[in-house]
Amino acid sequence: MKIIDTTTYFEEDMVMDVRFNVLNEYVDKFIVCEANYSHSGKKKNINFDKSNFPKFKNKIIHLVLEDEPKNLEDESSGEPHIQRSNSVKRINYQRDYISNYLKDFDDEDFIMYSDNDEIPNLKDINFKKLKSKIILFKQKIFYYKLNLLHPLLNWFGTKCCKKKDLKNITWLRSIKNKKYNFLRLDVLFSELKYMNINIIDNGGWHFTNLKTPEDLLKKYLNDEMHSEFKLRNIGLDEIKRLMNKQVVGYNHFIDSTASNLEKHSTEFQLEKIDINFLPKYIVQNSSKFKDWILE
Numbered sequence: 602m603k604i605i606d607t608t609t610y611f612e613e614d615m616v617m618d619v620r621f622n623v624l625n626e627y628v629d630k631f632i633v634c635e636a637n638y639s640h641s642g643k644k645k646n647i648n649f650d651k652s653n654f655p656k657f658k659n660k661i662i663h664l665v666l667e668d669e670p671k672n673l674e675d676e677s678s679g680e681p682h683i684q685r686s687n688s689v690k691r692i693n694y695q696r697d698y699i700s701n702y703l704k705d706f707d708d709e710d711f712i713m714y715s716d717n718d719e720i721p722n723l724k725d726i727n728f729k730k731l732k733s734k735i736i737l738f739k740q741k742i743f744y745y746k747l748n749l750l751h752p753l754l755n756w757f758g759t760k761c762c763k764k765k766d767l768k769n770i771t772w773l774r775s776i777k778n779k780k781y782n783f784l785r786l787d788v789l790f791s792e793l794k795y796m797n798i799n800i801i802d803n804g805g806w807h808f809t810n811l812k813t814p815e816d817l818l819k820k821y822l823n824d825e826m827h828s829e830f831k832l833r834n835i836g837l838d839e840i841k842r843l844m845n846k847q848v849v850g851y852n853h854f855i856d857s858t859a860s861n862l863e864k865h866s867t868e869f870q871l872e873k874i875d876i877n878f879l880p881k882y883i884v885q886n887s888s889k890f891k892d893w894i895l896e
Contacts, residue, residue: 719758738804
């Protein structure tokens with residue numbers, strides 16, 4: 602039985618360094634998938650380089666995706682909903698490209714998927730004793746700095762199952778973040794709702810937006826998943842204001858049918874926490890990450 606960690610990559614070497622070092626003692630292989638285009642469809646360089654992580658070079662499988670999905674819609678109208686739909690298709694296509702490279706692993710091997718800034722806590726997990734079909738990791742979410750916590754929010758980033766149960770990575774990513782009662786008839790007809798789920802409560806850390814204001818603006822303007830930044834003309838000054846105030850201008854709790862503008866109408870205060878709640882690798886190398894730890 603092996604543990605296979607799978608993720609996608611854009612240009613996040615610092616987060617990948619944390620990921621590899623935190624998971625190395627538990628994981629048998631790291632699969633990193635990178636596309637030569639952004640979520641918005643712009644061509645990009647291949648940035649991941651295994652030589653930057655020599656300690657893990659024998660564990661890392663680097664996949665390069667060169668073609669785009671075949672079912673993209675025409676974006677010439679400039680309609681945000683079309684651009685966003687195409688962005689989702691590119692994201693899912695990149696994730697599912699990983700699925701094509703899992704055939705050499707055994708049916709009993711565990712396949713984990715996370716976005717690269719979602720790092721599971723595997724310290725106390727005995728995979729051999731896990732009986733549930735699906736494993737969900739309930740994670741804490743941090744913005745801008747490694748120790749700047751969103752205190753009200755739990756994040757279900759990392760999800761896991763055995764290879765024999767895996768349909769594809771997009772399916773795994775899309776599984777609902779709760780354990781359903783057997784009395785729910787809709788569970789019997791759904792591929793995304795499950796009763797046989799194990800939720801890991803102390804499930805890790807989601808380190809999001811660990812970027813300078815300039816790089817964060819670049820990310821938002823090149824990602825149609827954040828089209829509201831274009832619609833609201835949010836610029837560098839506004840991003841700096843949010844970061845300096847240590848607030849998040851996004852409402853994770855609003856109804857999913859709300860518009861992007863409505864979702865960005867509320868600010869939530871972040872909370873500085875002691876770094877000892879972070880992965881041991883960060884604590885032991887705090888000087889290395891000093892620019893990303895709030896004093």
